[in-house]
Amino acid sequence: xxxxxxxxxxxxxWELFIQAMIFLSLVDFALETLPNLTPMQRAWLESFExxxxxxxxxxxxxxxxxxxxxxxxxxxxxGIVDLLAILPFYLGLVIDLRSLRSLRFLRLLxxxxxxxxxxxxxxxxxxxxxxKEELLLFAATALILLYLAAVGIYYFEHEAQPEVFTSMFDxxxxxxxxxxxxxxxxxxxxxxGGRFFTFVVLVLGLGIVALPSGIIASxxxxxxxxxxxxxxxxVSDTTDEA
Amino acid sequence: xxxxxxxxxxxxxWELFIQAMIFLSLVDFALETLPNLTPMQRAWLESFExxxxxxxxxxxxxxxxxxxxxxxxxxxxxGIVDLLAILPFYLGLVIDLRSLRSLRFLRLLxxxxxxxxxxxxxxxxxxxxxxKEELLLFAATALILLYLAAVGIYYFEHEAQPEVFTSMFDxxxxxxxxxxxxxxxxxxxxxxGGRFFTFVVLVLGLGIVALPSGIIASxxxxxxxxxxxxxxxxVSDTTDEA
Amino acid sequence: xxxxxxxxxxxxxWELFIQAMIFLSLVDFALETLPNLTPMQRAWLESFExxxxxxxxxxxxxxxxxxxxxxxxxxxxxGIVDLLAILPFYLGLVIDLRSLRSLRFLRLLxxxxxxxxxxxxxxxxxxxxxxKEELLLFAATALILLYLAAVGIYYFEHEAQPEVFTSMFDxxxxxxxxxxxxxxxxxxxxxxGGRFFTFVVLVLGLGIVALPSGIIASxxxxxxxxxxxxxxxxVSDTTDEA
Amino acid sequence: xxxxxxxxxxxxxWELFIQAMIFLSLVDFALETLPNLTPMQRAWLESFExxxxxxxxxxxxxxxxxxxxxxxxxxxxxGIVDLLAILPFYLGLVIDLRSLRSLRFLRLLxxxxxxxxxxxxxxxxxxxxxxKEELLLFAATALILLYLAAVGIYYFEHEAQPEVFTSMFDxxxxxxxxxxxxxxxxxxxxxxGGRFFTFVVLVLGLGIVALPSGIIASxxxxxxxxxxxxxxxxVSDTTDEA
Numbered sequence: 001x002x003x004x005x006x007x008x009x010x011x012x013x014w015e016l017f018i019q020a021m022i023f024l025s026l027v028d029f030a031l032e033t034l035p036n037l038t039p040m041q042r043a044w045l046e047s048f049e050x051x052x053x054x055x056x057x058x059x060x061x062x063x064x065x066x067x068x069x070x071x072x073x074x075x076x077x078x079g080i081v082d083l084l085a086i087l088p089f090y091l092g093l094v095i096d097l098r099s100l101r102s103l104r105f106l107r108l109l110x111x112x113x114x115x116x117x118x119x120x121x122x123x124x125x126x127x128x129x130x131x132k133e134e135l136l137l138f139a140a141t142a143l144i145l146l147y148l149a150a151v152g153i154y155y156f157e158h159e160a161q162p163e164v165f166t167s168m169f170d171x172x173x174x175x176x177x178x179x180x181x182x183x184x185x186x187x188x189x190x191x192x193g194g195r196f197f198t199f200v201v202l203v204l205g206l207g208i209v210a211l212p213s214g215i216i217a218s219x220x221x222x223x224x225x226x227x228x229x230x231x232x233x234x235v236s237d238t239t240d241e242a
Numbered sequence: 243x244x245x246x247x248x249x250x251x252x253x254x255x256w257e258l259f260i261q262a263m264i265f266l267s268l269v270d271f272a273l274e275t276l277p278n279l280t281p282m283q284r285a286w287l288e289s290f291e292x293x294x295x296x297x298x299x300x301x302x303x304x305x306x307x308x309x310x311x312x313x314x315x316x317x318x319x320x321g322i323v324d325l326l327a328i329l330p331f332y333l334g335l336v337i338d339l340r341s342l343r344s345l346r347f348l349r350l351l352x353x354x355x356x357x358x359x360x361x362x363x364x365x366x367x368x369x370x371x372x373x374k375e376e377l378l379l380f381a382a383t384a385l386i387l388l389y390l391a392a393v394g395i396y397y398f399e400h401e402a403q404p405e406v407f408t409s410m411f412d413x414x415x416x417x418x419x420x421x422x423x424x425x426x427x428x429x430x431x432x433x434x435g436g437r438f439f440t441f442v443v444l445v446l447g448l449g450i451v452a453l454p455s456g457i458i459a460s461x462x463x464x465x466x467x468x469x470x471x472x473x474x475x476x477v478s479d480t481t482d483e484a
Numbered sequence: 485x486x487x488x489x490x491x492x493x494x495x496x497x498w499e500l501f502i503q504a505m506i507f508l509s510l511v512d513f514a515l516e517t518l519p520n521l522t523p524m525q526r527a528w529l530e531s532f533e534x535x536x537x538x539x540x541x542x543x544x545x546x547x548x549x550x551x552x553x554x555x556x557x558x559x560x561x562x563g564i565v566d567l568l569a570i571l572p573f574y575l576g577l578v579i580d581l582r583s584l585r586s587l588r589f590l591r592l593l594x595x596x597x598x599x600x601x602x603x604x605x606x607x608x609x610x611x612x613x614x615x616k617e618e619l620l621l622f623a624a625t626a627l628i629l630l631y632l633a634a635v636g637i638y639y640f641e642h643e644a645q646p647e648v649f650t651s652m653f654d655x656x657x658x659x660x661x662x663x664x665x666x667x668x669x670x671x672x673x674x675x676x677g678g679r680f681f682t683f684v685v686l687v688l689g690l691g692i693v694a695l696p697s698g699i700i701a702s703x704x705x706x707x708x709x710x711x712x713x714x715x716x717x718x719v720s721d722t723t724d725e726a
Numbered sequence: 727x728x729x730x731x732x733x734x735x736x737x738x739x740w741e742l743f744i745q746a747m748i749f750l751s752l753v754d755f756a757l758e759t760l761p762n763l764t765p766m767q768r769a770w771l772e773s774f775e776x777x778x779x780x781x782x783x784x785x786x787x788x789x790x791x792x793x794x795x796x797x798x799x800x801x802x803x804x805g806i807v808d809l810l811a812i813l814p815f816y817l818g819l820v821i822d823l824r825s826l827r828s829l830r831f832l833r834l835l836x837x838x839x840x841x842x843x844x845x846x847x848x849x850x851x852x853x854x855x856x857x858k859e860e861l862l863l864f865a866a867t868a869l870i871l872l873y874l875a876a877v878g879i880y881y882f883e884h885e886a887q888p889e890v891f892t893s894m895f896d897x898x899x900x901x902x903x904x905x906x907x908x909x910x911x912x913x914x915x916x917x918x919g920g921r922f923f924t925f926v927v928l929v930l931g932l933g934i935v936a937l938p939s940g941i942i943a944s945x946x947x948x949x950x951x952x953x954x955x956x957x958x959x960x961v962s963d964t965t966d967e968a
Contacts, residue, residue, distance in 0.1 A: 026873060030894040033880060124863065134462065137366060139929075147268060154275060168275040173921045180928045182909035183424035185669050186916075195415045202422045203381075207455040213933045214459030217940030220860065376704065379608060389510060396517060410514040425666035427911050437657045444664045445623075449697045456701030618946065621850065631752060638759060652759040667908035679899045686906045687865075691939040698943030 018059060025052040053089045060086060123223050131219035135212055142179075142208050149175035149201045156194035161187075179205040260301060267294040295331045302328060365465050373461035377454055384421075384450050391417035391443045398436035403429075421447040502543060509536040537573045544570060607707050615703035619696055626663070626692050633659035633685045640678035645671075663689040744785060751778040779815045786812060849949050857945035861938055868905075868934050875901035875927045882920035887913075905931040 028048050031037075037045070060082045067073040074083075128135075150171035157165045164187045165171055174187045178198065189195045267290070273279075274287050302324045309315040316325075370377075392413035399407045406429045407413055416429045420440065431437045509532075515521075516529050544566045551557040558567075612619075634655035641649045648671045649655055658671045662682065673679045754774050757763075763771070786808045793799040800809075854861070876897035883891045890913045891897055900913045904924065915921045 030873075030876070030898070033884075033894040035892055123860075134365075147272075150272070158275075166277055168272040169918070172272070176921070176925045176928065177909065177914075178424055180932060181423045181425075181665065181907045182904055182928070183419065183426045183667065183907075183911075184909045184914040185425075185427035185911035186914055188419075188426040188428055192411070195418070199418045202418065202424070206422060206451065207458055209932065210452070210455035210936070211459055211462075213936035214456060214940060215462065216933055217937055217944065218459065218463055220937075220941065221944050376607075389514075392514070400517075408519055410517040414514070420666055423665045423667075423907065425661065425668045425909065427667075427669035430661075430668040430670055434653070437660070441660045444660065444666070448664060448693065449700055452694070452697035453701055453704075456698060457704065460701065460705050618849075631756075634756070642759075650761055652756040656756070662908055665907045665909075667903065667910045669909075669911035672903075672910040672912055676895070679902070683902045686902065686908070690906060690935065691942055694936070694939035695943055695946075698940060699946065702943065702947055 018055075021052055021055055025049065028052070049089075053086055056082070056086050123220070123227070126223040126226070127216055127219040130222055131215045134215045138208060138212050138215070142205075145201070145205050145208060146172065146175045146179065149179065149205070152197050152201065153189060153194060156191055156197050157189050160191050160194070175201075178202065179209050181206070181209075260297075263294055263297055267291065270294070291331075295328055298324070298328050365462070365469070368465040368468070369458055369461035372464055373457045376457045380450060380454050380457070384447075387443070387447055387450060388414065388417045388421065391421065391447070394439050394443065395431060395436060398433055398439050399431050402433050402436070417443075420444065421451050423448070423451075502539075505536055505539055509533065512536070533573075537570055540566070540570050607704070607711070610707040610710070611700055611703040614706055615699045618699045622692060622696050622699070626689075629685070629689055629692055630656065630659045630663065633663065633689070636681050636685070637673060637678060640675055640681050641673050644675050644678070659685075662686065663693050665690070665693075744781075747778055747781055751775065754778070775815075779812055782808070782812050849946070849953070852949040852952070853942055853945040856948055857941045860941045864934060864938050864941070868931075871927070871931055871934060872898065872901045872905065875905065875931070878923050878927070879915060879920060882917055882923050883915050886917050886920070901927075904928065905935050907932070907935075 025048075028045055032042075032045050032049075063073060063079075063082065064070055073079045150168050152171075153174055154165055154168045154171035157171075165174070170187060176182075177184050177187070179201070189198050270287055270290050274284075274291075279287070305315060305321075305324065306312055315321045392410050394413075395416055396407055396410045396413035399413075407416070412429060418424075419426050419429075421443070431440050512529055512532050516526075516533075521529070547557060547563075547566065548554055557563045634652050636655075637658055638649055638652045638655035641655075649658070654671060660666075661668050661671070663685070673682050751774075754771055758768075758771050758775075789799060789805075789808065790796055799805045876894055878897075879900055880891055880894045880897035883897075891900070896913060902908075903910050903913075905927070915924050
């Protein structure tokens with residue numbers, strides 16, 4: 001992988017092609033679930049799948065042979081990802097396909113290959129480290145609030161709507177849909193007490209649920225600042241030498 | 243409670259165990275509400291409840307006996323919380339269980355014990371103090387807006403949908419679900435006037451409802467800054483002395 | 485209105501009482517819309533209304549007589565608000581009540597009296613001035629996006645759901661409910677084109693709708709900074725003199 | 727276009743009039759889609775459309791004749807926008823109107839003329855350049871998450887609700903409505919696995935979807951800072967000279 005003078009990622013043609021193939025094989029995967037496909041269309045989609053699996057297999061073998069230390073690549077994170085991206089297909093040829101269908105889910109780990117070449121990802125990673133402590137605190141607070149909301153709504157609504165709020169787990173599902181403000185409308189309070197409780201929970205909860213994204217945003221800004229001051233230091237060092 | 247050299251919280255094994263027990267007893271509480279439990283499963287859940295209540299009782303007694311000043315612990319905030327976490331169970335043995343069922347709600351105060359050991363909570367507390375004034379202002383503004391929205395939608399929609407917007411309290415419920423953008427879909431305007439009014443209310447309201455989380459986020463950043471500069475001052479004091 | 489040494493608002497007992505009365509008369513107003521009131525309850529609510537209107541009338545007269553310049557109070561903003569808070573009641577005695585019912589809406593302007601004594605409101609006002617330019621730009625962009633979204637969804641969905649998306653105004657209502665993420669669920673796209681269009685609109689729209697609250701939040705932080713540095717300057721001036 | 731001393735945009739009367747006409751012709755466009763118009767109303771709307779198209783044509787011709795370099799205006803971005811704003815109408819006179827109806831969509835490009843005179847737009851443009859890198863990263867992450875969410879919900883819910891989650895594209899639509907927290911309520915999980923998966927997706931997704939607006943907000947603040955420091959430098963340069 002080559003980088004030009006400005007540090008910009010300079011992807012080779014091959015890598016661009018591989019990324020496009022990953023994207024197309026994911027689209028192919030989605031298209032195969034359409035219910036009204038003609039046999040012709042199904043054949044095209046399946047042959048494209050064959051082609052893409054073949055390509056990823058060749059790439060995997062080239063990487064294994066081409067890497068300086070074979071064992072190191074084979075057991076590296078991306079080595080395993082590359083293997084998992086093609087393994088379910090070959091396993092499907094040996095064992096009965098039907099029972100293995102759910103394993104094809106693993107094919108999606110190919111997506112992780114997309115992140116393989118990304119430099120910007122590192123800055124995001126840095127931001128997560130900076131804000132880890134706060135994020136954990138809010139995750140814990142949010143989980144506690146979710147639980148309390150579930151218990152509360154169950155007590156307020158269970159008698160009025162026994163078929164909607166059957167157990168506390170229905171209350172948890174309601175709490176998830178409400179505190180994230182998704183609000184599907186499949187379950188909502190109808191009693192005066194339940195509605196007032198919802199109001200209280202939302203007042204407490206909206207801040208807690210919305211805060212993490214604000215915390216990450218400010219951490220990202222800090223990470224960028226660190227990069228800038230590091231770059232400045234480099235420049236001033238060069239100037240000092242001259 | 244011991245802290246290692248880096249100031250990281252070093253929980254003893256006992257405290258970790260207690261926290262796990264609190265978590266499990268809360269899961270137990272949720273599982274007991276499932277409607278289709280077999281008698282066997284119910285027995286398991288109930289015996290686990292007995293065990294956890296017993297454990298919390300032992301812990302409570304140890305704390306009472308072990309504390310330097312018994313009266314101080316008994317009437318401290320966490321002393322009362324620890325008592326309330328076990329009291330409903332023992333009361334349930336004496337009085338009729340059915341009428342006391344709602345009191346079991348108090349058992350959830352056990353969750354507060356989770357916050358007992360948390361150091362990060364203090365920073366959050368500091369952020370709340372910094373932003374108290376703004377938060378109160380926005381809470382007041384939000385309440386006024388909620389009221390005005392409830393009155394407005396009642397006047398616009400009461401005649402068109404008398405069964406949905408029966409009284410102004412239905413309007414309040416609609417205002418809560420709308421301004422928090424939950425939008426369950428159980429009540430919404432159908433007249434042109436009501437829809438335009440909703441648009442105006444949302445334009446005014448989204449900012450007011452979304453602002454508090456932004457205010458807390460910036461207060462949190464400020465609280466962290468205060469910590470950092472306090473730590474720096476300590477370091478420079480040490481350097482000066484040397 | 486007296487302020488103590490720290491600049492804290494020191495409300496007199498009378499002002500606190502008036503604020504409580506405003507709050508109670510608003511609750512009274514909401515309670516009167518309940519459909520199943522007994523004649524007894526209705527009588528209580530109405531006599532409380534009589535009492536509060538009487539009180540506000542006395543307060544209004546005292547203010548008129550007590551102010552240094554009567555004309556100035558009468559035509560000041562709050563003079564008019566105070567009048568409008570009681571006028572609809574007296575007009576209702578003269579003209580037929582039924583046709584005037586909607587005018588009672590004005591009674592809510594009493595709420596503005598709540599803001600009369602608020603000092604924190606000024607800081608919020610300052611923040612609005614700082615961020616005025618950006619807010620206007622985003623309001624304009626949001627309105628244009630709303631319009632484009634309404635046109636687009638009308639073209640995509642009108643044929644598939646003629647009764648849901650009857651005219652472009654139904655499209656506008658859908659755009660309001662979608663871009664604010666309320667999502668009542670009374671209208672949503674069902675065609676593949678309409679769904680993809682919704683996706684594109686949401687990607688563009690979420691930022692535009694969410695930005696204003698971020699802009700106001702940072703303006704509030706700036707306004708607080710200005711206050712702090714103004715206070716510091718005062719302190720340093722005093723120190724210099726000494 | 728003239729600017730006054732403070733750099734405020736000083737729109738001439740003609741330009742204000744043209745902007746009002748653009749606004750009114752857009753309202754006219756919306757009103758024409760109403761289903762129950764009387765022939766009289768329809769005639770009024772159509773004659774207003776004739777008038778506005780005539781006006782825009784005259785403006786276009788004046789601009790073409792009045793510009794120093796005709797070719798440059800004709801092929802400039804706004805020259806093409808001005809042409810596209812009137813072209814569909816004239817084409818409609820020659821070719822059959824019915825088949826061309828969808829082309830009238832282009833008339834909305836008139837809206838771009840609204841942005842023609844906006845100075846504040848440039849600051850927003852600058853903010854987008856500053857935050858481009860992060861926005862692209864989050865757009866990519868959001869797309870990957872959307873895809874994973876669609877696959878996951880399809881696997882969890884396809885069997886339980888085959889008519890709601892027919893193919894993975896229904897899963898995609900659900901993912902769009904859920905991760906943006908719109909939550910129409912036309913599709914939602916009903917299995918325990920699907921609900922838990924939704925919870926996980928929302929925890930990961932809310933941050934990713936909400937972050938871009940925070941990133942743009944901080945970039946806007948930076949862009950304003952740059953403007954301020956540039957203005958200061960100008961002032962200090964002038965002072966130095968004096």
